[in-house]
Structures are given as C-alpha cells and as structure tokens.
Amino acid sequence: MSASVGKQPLYLKAAISGFVILWLIVAAFPFLWTVWGSFKVEADFFSRVGWWNAIVGTRTELQTGSPFTGDGYYGAWVTRDFWRAVVNTGIVTISVTAISLVLGTLGGYALARSGHKYAFWILIAALVFRAMPHITLVSGYLLPFFELNIWGHLATSIIVLVAINQPFTLWMLHSFFLSIPKDLDESAMVDGCTRFQAFRLVVIPVMWPGVITTGLFSFLLAYNDFAVTSMLLSQDNQTMVPKISSFLGSIQEQGNVMYAVAAVVSATVPLFILVLFFQRQIVSGLTAGAVKG
Amino acid sequence: MPHKTFFWFILPSVVAMILFIALPIASVVIQSVYVEHERVLVEVENCGPFGCSTEVRVDTEATEQLRSEQPLGRFNGLGTYLNRAHLAVEEVGTIVSTSASIGEALTRIYNLPFYKAFLFTLIYCFVVTPLGIMLGFTIALAVNTIPRLLKGPVIFFSLLPMIITPLIGSLILYWMFSSNGILGATLQTLFNDPTLTLRQSPALTWITLLVYGVWTAAPFSFVVFYAGLQTVPGDTLESAMIDGASRWERVRFVIIPHLAPLATFVGLVQLMDNFRVFEPIVGFSSEASATSLSWLVFNDLVGQDSQAFGSAAATSVITILGVVILLTPVLIRTWRDFNAKGA
Amino acid sequence: MAQIRLKNVCKRWGSFVGVDNFDLEIPDREFLVLLGPSGCGKTTTMRMIAGLETVTEGEIWLGDRMVNKLEPKDRDISMVFQSYGLYPNMTVYENIRFPLRVRRIPKEEHDKRVMRAAEMVELTDFLHRRPAALSGGQRQRVALARAIVREPNAFLMDEPLSNLDAKLRVSTRAQIKNLHHTLKTTTIYVTHDQIEAMTLADRVVVMNKGVVQQVGTPTEIYDTPANTFVAGFIGSPAMNLIAGTMKDGVFSGQNISVSGFNKSIAGEVTLGFRAEDANVATEGGEISAPIYSIELLGEATMISMRVAGELVSIKAAKDFRAEIGDTISASVPAGICHLFDSKTGARIEQD
Numbered sequence: 001m002s003a004s005v006g007k008q009p010l011y012l013k014a015a016i017s018g019f020v021i022l023w024l025i026v027a028a029f030p031f032l033w034t035v036w037g038s039f040k041v042e043a044d045f046f047s048r049v050g051w052w053n054a055i056v057g058t059r060t061e062l063q064t065g066s067p068f069t070g071d072g073y074y075g076a077w078v079t080r081d082f083w084r085a086v087v088n089t090g091i092v093t094i095s096v097t098a099i100s101l102v103l104g105t106l107g108g109y110a111l112a113r114s115g116h117k118y119a120f121w122i123l124i125a126a127l128v129f130r131a132m133p134h135i136t137l138v139s140g141y142l143l144p145f146f147e148l149n150i151w152g153h154l155a156t157s158i159i160v161l162v163a164i165n166q167p168f169t170l171w172m173l174h175s176f177f178l179s180i181p182k183d184l185d186e187s188a189m190v191d192g193c194t195r196f197q198a199f200r201l202v203v204i205p206v207m208w209p210g211v212i213t214t215g216l217f218s219f220l221l222a223y224n225d226f227a228v229t230s231m232l233l234s235q236d237n238q239t240m241v242p243k244i245s246s247f248l249g250s251i252q253e254q255g256n257v258m259y260a261v262a263a264v265v266s267a268t269v270p271l272f273i274l275v276l277f278f279q280r281q282i283v284s285g286l287t288a289g290a291v292k293g
Numbered sequence: 294m295p296h297k298t299f300f301w302f303i304l305p306s307v308v309a310m311i312l313f314i315a316l317p318i319a320s321v322v323i324q325s326v327y328v329e330h331e332r333v334l335v336e337v338e339n340c341g342p343f344g345c346s347t348e349v350r351v352d353t354e355a356t357e358q359l360r361s362e363q364p365l366g367r368f369n370g371l372g373t374y375l376n377r378a379h380l381a382v383e384e385v386g387t388i389v390s391t392s393a394s395i396g397e398a399l400t401r402i403y404n405l406p407f408y409k410a411f412l413f414t415l416i417y418c419f420v421v422t423p424l425g426i427m428l429g430f431t432i433a434l435a436v437n438t439i440p441r442l443l444k445g446p447v448i449f450f451s452l453l454p455m456i457i458t459p460l461i462g463s464l465i466l467y468w469m470f471s472s473n474g475i476l477g478a479t480l481q482t483l484f485n486d487p488t489l490t491l492r493q494s495p496a497l498t499w500i501t502l503l504v505y506g507v508w509t510a511a512p513f514s515f516v517v518f519y520a521g522l523q524t525v526p527g528d529t530l531e532s533a534m535i536d537g538a539s540r541w542e543r544v545r546f547v548i549i550p551h552l553a554p555l556a557t558f559v560g561l562v563q564l565m566d567n568f569r570v571f572e573p574i575v576g577f578s579s580e581a582s583a584t585s586l587s588w589l590v591f592n593d594l595v596g597q598d599s600q601a602f603g604s605a606a607a608t609s610v611i612t613i614l615g616v617v618i619l620l621t622p623v624l625i626r627t628w629r630d631f632n633a634k635g636a
Numbered sequence: 637m638a639q640i641r642l643k644n645v646c647k648r649w650g651s652f653v654g655v656d657n658f659d660l661e662i663p664d665r666e667f668l669v670l671l672g673p674s675g676c677g678k679t680t681t682m683r684m685i686a687g688l689e690t691v692t693e694g695e696i697w698l699g700d701r702m703v704n705k706l707e708p709k710d711r712d713i714s715m716v717f718q719s720y721g722l723y724p725n726m727t728v729y730e731n732i733r734f735p736l737r738v739r740r741i742p743k744e745e746h747d748k749r750v751m752r753a754a755e756m757v758e759l760t761d762f763l764h765r766r767p768a769a770l771s772g773g774q775r776q777r778v779a780l781a782r783a784i785v786r787e788p789n790a791f792l793m794d795e796p797l798s799n800l801d802a803k804l805r806v807s808t809r810a811q812i813k814n815l816h817h818t819l820k821t822t823t824i825y826v827t828h829d830q831i832e833a834m835t836l837a838d839r840v841v842v843m844n845k846g847v848v849q850q851v852g853t854p855t856e857i858y859d860t861p862a863n864t865f866v867a868g869f870i871g872s873p874a875m876n877l878i879a880g881t882m883k884d885g886v887f888s889g890q891n892i893s894v895s896g897f898n899k900s901i902a903g904e905v906t907l908g909f910r911a912e913d914a915n916v917a918t919e920g921g922e923i924s925a926p927i928y929s930i931e932l933l934g935e936a937t938m939i940s941m942r943v944a945g946e947l948v949s950i951k952a953a954k955d956f957r958a959e960i961g962d963t964i965s966a967s968v969p970a971g972i973c974h975l976f977d978s979k980t981g982a983r984i985e986q987d
Contacts, residue, residue, distance in 0.1 A: 016435045028450040046473035107306030114294040129314045131616045133569040135587045136609035140317025163313030187721030189708040191735035195298045205725040224458040287520035
C-alpha cells in the first residue's frame with residue numbers, strides 16, 4: 001500500500017527491518033537450536049561450561065569422536081521404540097483427518113444450505129463444544145470407557161478425536177460452503193440431481209481448496225493432541241506426543257534427555273514440511289474463520 | 294433444504310458430538326457428585342497364645358467387589374466441590390476469620406491448590422491474550438511493509454511457533470530456559486545469580502510460561518491481522534493522506550478501526566484457548582510454582598495409586614463454567630449477527 | 637410441453653409474506669414475464685415452481701401433475717440462473733451434457749443433443765473450454781444450452797441478462813426470443829427490467845410486495861395500467877403522477893388544470909399521463925410552470941417541470957430549446973390522461 005507514494009524515511013525502514021529480524025530470531029531460533037543440539041550429547045546440549053560447547057560440540061567429540069552424533073536418534077527410534085509411536089501417530093492422524101472430513105463436509109454442507117433456525121442452534125452448540133477444554137472431556141470418558149472395556153485402543157482415540165474435531169470442522173467447512181454460490185447446487189438439482197448427487201458431483205469438486213484447508217487443521221489437531229492420546233491410549237498404543245512425555249518421566253537415566261530431544265525434533269519435521277507446502281492454505285484457513293466467524 | 298435431507302446430512306456429525314462431547318459433559322457432572330468408595334474395613338479378632346485382640350483390617354475382597362458393583366463410587370453431593378482440593382469453603386472461612394490483613398488472607402488462600410491454579414489460569418489468560426494480539430499486530434504492520442519477495446519466508450517462520458505441538462514447543466523452550474540451557478545460563482550470568490533456575494524461582498517459571506504463551510499466540514494474531522491489512526480500503530487510506538494524516542495517524546484512524554472487529558474475534562478465541570492452558574505446565578514441569586485448572590484435572594486422572602475421578606470431575610465442571618462465562622460475549626455476538634442476517 | 641397452473645399459492649417465512657395468493661394459469665407455449673422491483677416475490681414464485689422453495693399454501697400444477705411435493709429433479713423443468721450456476725470444474729461440453737448424464741439418458745444420444753444445443757446458441761467453438769475462460773455472454777449461452785439440451789416441460793429464467801453489459805443484453809435478448817420461437821416451450825422469465833418484459837413477453841405479470849398487481853399483454857400493461865404502482869413502474873420515463881382534486885369534470889392542482897372529464901368523478905384523485913403523449917404548447921396549455929431541467933436525448937428533448945410538488949416530464953421535439961427557469965406551457969388534454977383513486981391507487985375507468 002505504501003510502496004509507491006509514502007516512501008519510508010530511512011530510520012523507519014531500519015526500525016522495521018530490525019524488528020522483523022528480531023521476531024524471526026524469536027520465532028525460528030528455538031527450532032534451529034534444538035535441531036542442531038539434537039546431534040550432540042547431553043553434556044553439550046545442556047552444557048555446564050557454556051553454550052558455545054553446544055555449537056561446536058566439544059564433549060560430543062570427546063565422547064563419540066565426531067562433533068555430530070546420531071546417538072539420540074538411535075536411542076529414541078531403536079532402543080526406545082519411537083518408530084512404533086510414529087506408526088501409531090500416522091494411523092491416528094490419517095484416520096482422524098479422513099473421518100472428520102467425511103462427517104464434516106456432509107454436516108457443514110447441510111448447515112450452510114439450511115436456513116432453518118435449528119441449523120443456527122447446532123452451530124451455536126458446536127461453538128460451545130469447541131471451547132470445552134479437552135482434558136475435562138477426557139475426565140468424562142475414562143470411567144465409562146473402563147466399564148465398556150474400550151479404553152486403550154487406537155480406534156477409541158480416533159473416534160474421540162474425530163468427535164472433538166467436529167465442532168471446528170463443521171464451522172470451518174460451513175463457512176467455506178457458504179462461499180460457494182447456491183446457484184450451483186440448485187442448478188444441479190433442477191438438472192436432475194438429488195441433493196446428495198448435487199453435493200457429490202457438483203459441490204465437492206469445487207470445494208477442494210476448502211476441504212484441503214480444513215483437512216490440514218484436522219490433521220494438526222490430531223497430531224498435536226496430548227490430553228486425549230496420553231490418557232486414552234495404553235502403553236503399547238502410544239502416539240508420539242505422549243511417548244515423548246514418557247521419555248521425560250525417566251529423565252534421571254543418562255542420555256535419556258537426548259532421546260527426548262531427538263524425538264521432539266523428529267516429531268517437528270512433519271510439521272515443518274506441512275507449513276512449507278501448505279502455507280497458503282493454513283493462512284487462508286485462519287483468515288476464513290476470522291473474517292466470517 | 295427440507296428437514297429430512299438436512300437430518301441425514303447432519304446425523305453422523307451430530308451423533309459424534311452428542312456421544313463424545315455432550316454425554317461426557319453430562320458424565321462429568323454426574324461423576325462430580327460422587328466420590329470413590331472408602332475401603333471396607335472389618336474387625337478381625339486375632340486370637341494368639343497371649344489372648345485375643347481385635348484389629349481393624351482392610352477387606353480387600355469386599356472393597357474390590359463394592360468398587361466393581363458401583364464404579365461411580367458413593368454419592369457425595371456437592372462435597373467434592375467444597376472440599377480442600379477445590380473451592381475449600383471451610384478453609385477460606387477460617388483464613389478470612391483468622392488472618393490479620395487482607396494481604397495475608399490472600400497469600401494463604403493462594404496456597405490452596407484450586408485457587409493457585411485458578412489464579413495462574415486467569416493471569417495467563419489476561420496477560421498472554423492482549424500481549425499476543427499487540428505483538429501480532431506489530432509484526433503484521435512491519436511485515437506488510439517489507440519487500441514482497443521476503444514476505445513468504447517471513448510468514449513461514451512466523452507460523453512455526455503456532456502450529457508446533459504445544460507440548461513439544463514448551464519442551465523446546467523449557468530446555469533452552471533450564472539452568473544448563475542457552476537462555477537459562479545466560480540469564481544466570483546476566484543477573485549474576487547462580488541460583489536463578491526454573492526449579493527454584495517461581496517468578497522465572499511464571500515469566501517463561503507467559504513468554505511461551507505469547508510466543509505461540511502471536512502468530513495467529515499476526516496472520517489474521519496481516520490478511521486484514523490486505524483489505525484496508527486503499528481509497529480511504531489515500532484520502533487520509535490527501536487530508537494530511539501522518540503515518541501514525543493513518544494507522545490510528547484508518548487501519549486500527551478497520552481491524553477492530555478482527556481484533557475482537559482474535560481476542561475472544563484466544564481468551565478461550567488460553568483458559569485451557571495445560572501442556573506448558575507439563576512441558577515445563579512447573580507444577581511446583583504454577584498450575585492451571587486443566588492441569589489439576591490431568592493430575593487427578595494420572596494419580597499415582599488411584600484415579601480421583603470425582604475430584605477431576607468437580608474441577609472439570611468448574612472449568613467448563615469458566616469457559617462458558619468467557620464464551621458468553623461470543624455467543625451474544627453470533628446471536629446478533631444471525632438476527633441481523635435473518636432480517 | 638405443458639401448461640402451468642398456480643392455485644392461490646402463498647409463501648410465508650414466519651410472519652413475513654413473500655408471495656401472497658398468487659393465482660394464474662399459464663397456457664402451453666406462452667412466454668410469461670414476472671416483473672417487479674427487487675423483493676417483490678417474483679423470484680420466490682419462480683423458485684416455488686422449480687421446487688427450490690417449498691409452498692406454504694396453495695397448489696402448483698405442471699400439466700396434469702400436482703408438483704408441490706416433488707423434488708426439483710422430478711419436475712422436468714430447466715432453469716437459467718442469474719449467475720448462471722455453471723459447474724466450474726467441467727468443460728462447456730460437460731456442462732451442457734450434465735443434465736443428460738444425471739437423468740440417465742442413453743449415452744448414444746448425448747453427443748448429438750449437446751451439439752444441437754450448442755449450435756443453437758453458437759457455442760460450438762468453445763466446447764472444450766472451462767467456464768472460467770469464457771466471457772459473460774458466452775457463459776450465459778452455456779447456461780441457455782444446458783437448459784434447452786433436455787427439452788423440458790418448461791424453462792424458468794431468473795434475471796438471466798442482469799449480469800451482462802448493455803450491448804450484449806440486447807443481442808442475447810433477441811436470441812432468447814428467437815429460441816422461444818423455435819422451441820415453443822412454455823417459458824417463465826423473471827426480471828426487474830421493464831424493457832426486457834415489454835420486448836419478450838406474451839404476457840406480463842407485474843408484482844409488488846408479494847402481490848400481483850396486473851396481468852396482461854405488454855400493450856395492455858402500458859396503455860391501461862391497473863394502478864399507480866404499475867403506472868409508475870412501466871415506461872421510461874415512468875408515467876407522470878400528479879395529486880389533485882376533481883370537481884365538475886375539471887382536475888386542478890398547483891400549476892395544472894385539466895378539463896373535460898366525466899362529471900361523475902369527484903374528490904381527491906391522482907392524474908397520470910405519459911411524457912410522450914403530452915406536448916409543448918405555445919400558450920394556454922393545461923400545465924404552466926417554469927422549467928426545472930432540460931435534457932437533450934437526441935431523438936427528442938426531455939423537459940421537466942415542477943407540478944403539484946412532483947417533477948413532471950414532457951417530451952418535446954428534438955429541436956426545442958429553452959433555458960432553465962423559463963415558464964412554458966404544456967398541453968395535456970383529458971384524452972391522454974389516466975385517473976387513479978388517490979387512496980387505493982386503483983385505476984378509475986372513465987367511460
């Protein structure tokens with residue numbers, strides 16, 4: 001907006017650049033630091049001598065003969081079976097995303113196209129549900145789940161995450177569907193489609209951007225969850241986040257912290273990739289909710 | 294859309310929400326008025342060579358049986374809500390009547406677990422939300438003026454703190470702030486105080502938790518405001534320039550009013566999200582100096598020997614009430630929007 | 637091919653009345669235009685016929701079937717939407733073929749019928765483009781082709797020209813007229829543009845606030861408007877309407893006095909006349925007032941004057957010249973005048 005006319009004075013330009021650089025350091029440095037440190041031994045990453053050691057890896061070289069070591073990763077992935085948690089996370093997040101989208105597109109479409117009052121009340125209820133702290137819901141699940149003997153399974157967690165995800169998915173898809181002109185499905189119905197055919201053949205092909213964006217957020221919710229997966233999964237079925245937290249439980253053991261650091265970095269990588277490829281969708285998703293919400 | 298079609302479209306989603314959100318809330322409310330069974334005690338007469346003595350013993354079998362017959366426990370009414378671990382009515386009463394000054398009373402009340410968690414939750418909520426919004430707004434203004442080519446990468450890095458798994462994000466910061474980490478060690482040198490550690494300094498713990506909160510909250514505000522800035526009407530901005538408004542006046546009189554509705558939205562959403570603060574407490578292992586309502590529930594549920602369902606449920610109900618209170622303005626706004634749209 | 641009957645159709649949302657007691661028979665092959673300002677219920681009426689809106693009360697008959705409860709797909713009608721409702725992910729060809737596909741019409745026939753429809757609207761060169769790559773007029777023609785490909789019972793068109801620019805509007809209008817002539821399918825056409833209504837319609841239904849004001853041929857509507865609403869809505873410029881009093885066959889108001897009416901009419905009335913029926917008089921005309929503005933239209937000169945608080949337009953010869961503020965006289969004989977009840981707005985017949 002100010003590119004052509006309002007030329008910034010030099011001091012303002014410098015201040016802005018300085019501020020942006022500062023923010024970038026704040027935002028990104030913790031990640032870079034942890035990634036770098038994950039290839040060191042504990043004595044370097046948590047150095048009593050000085051943080052410079054973490055950069056050059058003095059103790060790492062002493063202990064392993066090279067300034068970089070994959071010991072943390074080996075320990076986490078192989079010794080402590082982190083790979084199993086990765087597989088579980090994969091199963092959980094993919095299932096949650098897929099099921100959420102199927103239920104959410106159906107429901108969101110209905111909500112966007114129904115002018116009745118009850119549609120509004122469902123949206124309001126969803127808004128209230130979305131605000132519920134997950135851990136309080138978990139405290140409602142545990143006892144019934146123990147009684148029904150369905151505690152600990154991946155499937156249970158998947159269904160629970162899908163349900164917890166629904167309010168948000170409904171809202172987001174509802175607002176995406178609203179942006180698709182009603183004329184489209186109405187002309188399909190006049191052309192000879194049932195409501196469901198119009199939805200499947202005409203509306204969904206146009207909805208892909210919205211579905212992808214919503215899918216990303218469902219994925220993030222399932223991936224980032226700690227409350228549900230840590231409380232509802234048995235030891236064997238643990239996903240990455242509760243697994244990492246269980247590494248911390250046995251922190252006294254030498255080197256275990258580095259397992260956690262390596263696992264943390266491993267778990268961050270998919271998120272990096274996600275933002276790298278889907279930055280635009282994430283931004284549009286956040287704003288879609290804001291502008292219309 | 295006819296009712297019948299609507300019903301079939303919405304059914305799966307509504308069933309999921311009723312089963313796993315509405316019913317659990319009901320279940321929490323019910324559980325909160327029950328409490329675990331006490332152990333069944335029996336008097337056993339022990340007769341030995343030196344005569345008989347009666348002894349009180351735990352009847353493990355009967356206890357087990359009772360627990361499996363009535364898993365909810367026994368009815369306790371509002372007892373759990375009022376006990377020491379929650380609202381602590383009695384204790385607060387004693388404190389108020391025996392304390393010499395208000396300050397002392399508050400300190401003593403603060404030492405009760407529920408009030409400690411409640412206070413931190415509130416402070417976290419009302420410090421992190423405005424700071425996050427302000428930081429996000431400033432970043433948005435700054436990023437909006439940098440060359441287009443740089444915007445993409447800047448936005449990429451800016452998104453990271455927001456999308457990072459909360460537990461992982463807090464661990465990353467925790468390791469940096471721990472006494473042997475880069476920031477913790479630097480702080481010790483800076484203040485020349487080798488005892489300044491997260492473990493020993495509640496103040497430092499609070500500050501790092503708040504820093505973490507702002508760090509993860511700011512990107513959301515940034516993205517929303519940045520998108521909002523793209524829609525600031527160019528005509529208004531240019532006519533403000535012609536009318537002689539300075540750079541700051543343009544921000545003050547054109548941009549901020551334009552973004553105000555967005556700010557309300559962001560504020561309300563973040564307030565609710567921050568009220569649920571939970572993972573950082575686990576990540577920073579800060580339970581000694583700072584806890585939150587969500588963490589109290591978690592702590593009851595992972596209890597070492599037995600899970601305190603009743604206690605967790607009571608805290609949950611109180612937390613839900615808090616959320617609903619924070620939510621009221623959003624609901625009123627949505628209601629008004631809907632009515633305006635309908636008319 | 638079918639006739640359409642609407643029997644006392646009503647549409648209400650809560651206490652809001654969208655369409656009130658719409659009763660009309662549309663014979664086979666008729667081109668019927670629903671005309672009215674936005675929010676008058678014309679689109680709602682059409683959507684009820686299409687089945688996109690439920691009917692609160694009354695019955696809709698297509699041919700010999702009562703269709704109130706039928707889904708849109710079972711009514712065998714086709715519709716052209718204001719924003720066309722093209723499927724953006726399909727090519728033009730696929731868009732036109734879509735109704736055949738979902739109606740399970742034998743595959744062998746598709747290509748022949750699509751090509752015929754495309755030819756009718758001159759789209760054969762664009763069949764493999766996506767709608768996004770077409771101009772507004774071309775998109776409009778795709779929508780038309782999609783409507784005619786199926787040979788339905790009736791066409792419904794909801795303001796199909798309103799998104800086109802003025803020039804295209806004229807040529808597409810002619811195309812629609814020609815299509816109707818060729819296909820002879822019953823057509824219901826919704827518009828707020830009275831010129832479209834006049835040029836296209838066999839019959840026009842003028843609506844306001846959900847109520848039918850007048851049904852008639854374009855000439856009837858223009859020449860004998862049933863009330864002040866129709867009089868003020870039809871024509872460009874609209875009919876001049878002046879409030880005044882009638883006494884002994886003489887209508888009088890500020891700056892105006894018209895004599896020669898039937899003496900049985902008396903009291904407060906509204907007098908109406910069309911700009912092109914009146915003339916500038918050299919002297920002694922019924923109206924005498926200063927000129928408020930003067931506009932050169934090319935083929936004529938439009939003069940406006942303030943009469944009884946209203947701006948009144950009079951069409952003068954194209955070489956008429958005067959200055960704003962000059963007082964002139966205009967002849968408005970009783971013969972060109974329409975009279976309306978000042979309270980109800982209903983037409984008062986003079987014979």
